[in-house]
Amino acid sequence: MDQTNGSSNGGYGPPPPPYNPQEYAESSYTGVSYQVGKGNVAVISPPAAYTNTAYPSENGGDLQYGQAPPEYSNGLEESGFSDxxxxxxxxxxxxxxxxxxxxxxxxxxxxxxxxxxxxxxxxxxxxxxxxxxxxxxxxxxxxxxxxxxxxxxxxxxxxxxxxxxxxxxxxxxxxxxxxxxxxxxxxxxxxxxxxxxxxxxxxxxxxxxxxxxxxxxxxxxxxxxxxxxxxxxxxxxxxxxxxxxxxxxxxxxxxxxxxxxxxxxxxxxxxxxxxxxxxxxxxxxxxxxxxxxxxxxxxxx
Structure with missing residues (x-):
């Protein structure tokens, strides 16, 4: 593991890249290393392709973790006599x-x-x-x-x-x-x-x-x-x-x-x-x- 000395961000290295919610397809991510805490421990994220597995991609890919939860309906509540x-x-x-x-x-x-x-x-x-x-x-x-x-x-x-x-x-x-x-x-x-x-x-x-x-x-x-x-x-x-x-x-x-x-x-x-x-x-x-x-x-x- 490598240790990085970032002085511009309080000694913790550069932050992770911002997440763009509009990009559902695979995107290129070059990876980054940043320090955790004050010890000699650093986390290195290797370059890889980012894939959004929580929601389907634009080309109709399947969900990895099953079906998405149903949408919340703000309609009329059920009557007390429904049961x-x-x-x-x-x-x-x-x-x-x-x-x-x-x-x-x-x-x-x-x-x-x-x-x-x-x-x-x-x-x-x-x-x-x-x-x-x-x-x-x-x-x-x-x-x-x-x-x-x-x-x-x-x-x-x-x-x-x-x-x-x-x-x-x-x-x-x-x-x-x-x-x-x-x-x-x-x-x-x-x-x-x-x-x-x-x-x-x-x-x-x-x-x-x-x-x-x-x-x-x-x-x-x-x-x-x-x-x-x-x-x-x-x-x-x-x-x-x-x-x-x-x-x-x-x-x-x-x-x-x-x-x-x-x-x-x-x-x-x-x-x-x-x-x-x-x-x-x-x-x-x-x-x-x-x-x-x-x-x-x-x-x-």
Whole structure:
């Protein structure tokens, strides 16, 4: 090995020639010797032909180390529902949570129907109904606006449990003004309609998730009609309002179900992390259906 004494480059000899990335073909390299460290060790690069073995040459030469890595695609990320197991797990969580909510709600309603002391107390204390309405409204706004409240475990289940109890108490305070038979008919009709609409949403190829704007306009139109009913106080208008409201929340139930299911036939879908929020939407749709069907049955009896 030869020792070189380069004074112009700090004693390490001349640097290697610069690499030109545009030269993919073989190039002539005369070699150079340079010193490594401060010892008497020198590295000598003999003259040889340079060949780029990492990428193919311009004339279509083969790669030495196999195929090149695939190009990075900066397109849209895959949906959270791309894995069928994630989708099934999400649906199980949503409907299990919904079933528990409905069982708790039905139990509270039965307590108001068949416990005479509680029934009479509720009928003589109107403030209880309004207090439960206010509590339900506050919890809905909190869970809709605060992401951490509906995503962080166990805080999301605590908030959902409080909301379910408050909603059950509110529904119980409403049902005391109806006969028990009418309430049971409304519960059965709600269960039948909800089951049929859920099956329709699962099997149908129609995409109701793209009709969010139309449903929103329908909802505000129905709200204006409700104000008209409150002014005119006509039983026939109340029946029409109950029918239109039942239709609206039936469409919303199909809409929310398809948001949960997702798939290639849906324009929008709910994130797999939002299982509590998805269960809350379905629960509100079913509760609204129950109240409208109860009103419709009570008016028609």
């Amino acid at each position: 069928a197991a994630i989708r099934r797990g999400f649906i199980r969580k949503v409907y299990l949570t919904l079933m528990i909510q409905l069982l708790v709600t039905v139990g509270i309603i039965c307590a108001f129907l068949y416990w005479d002391d509680l029934r009479k107390w509720t009928q003589h204390n109107y403030w209880f109904n309004f207090a439960m309405m206010a509590a339900v409204l506050v919890l809905i706004v909190a869970m809709s606006c605060c992401d951490n409240l509906r995503r962080r475990v166990p805080l999301n289940f605590i908030a959902l449990g409080l909301f379910t109890i408050a909603e059950g108490l509110m529904l119980g305070s409403v049902t005391v003004y109806f006969e028990a038979e009418a309430v049971l008919w409304a519960v059965g009709a709600t269960a039948l309609v909800s089951f049929a609409l859920s099956l329709f949403a699962m099997q149908s190829k129609w995409d109701f998730t793209a009709a969010n704007g139309s449903l929103w306009v329908f909802a505000w139109t129905l709200f204006s009609f409700a104000l008209l009913c409150a002014i005119l106080r006509s039983q026939y208008l109340y029946i029409v309002y109950a029918c239109l409201g039942t239709l609206l929340f039936s469409l919303y139930l199909v809409f929310d179900t398809q948001l949960i299911l997702g798939g290639k036939h849906r324009k929008y879908e709910v994130s797999p992390e939002e299982y509590v929020f998805a269960a809350l939407n379905l629960y509100l749709d079913i509760v609204s259906l129950f109240l409208l069907l109860l009103q419709l049955i009570g008016l028609c009896r």
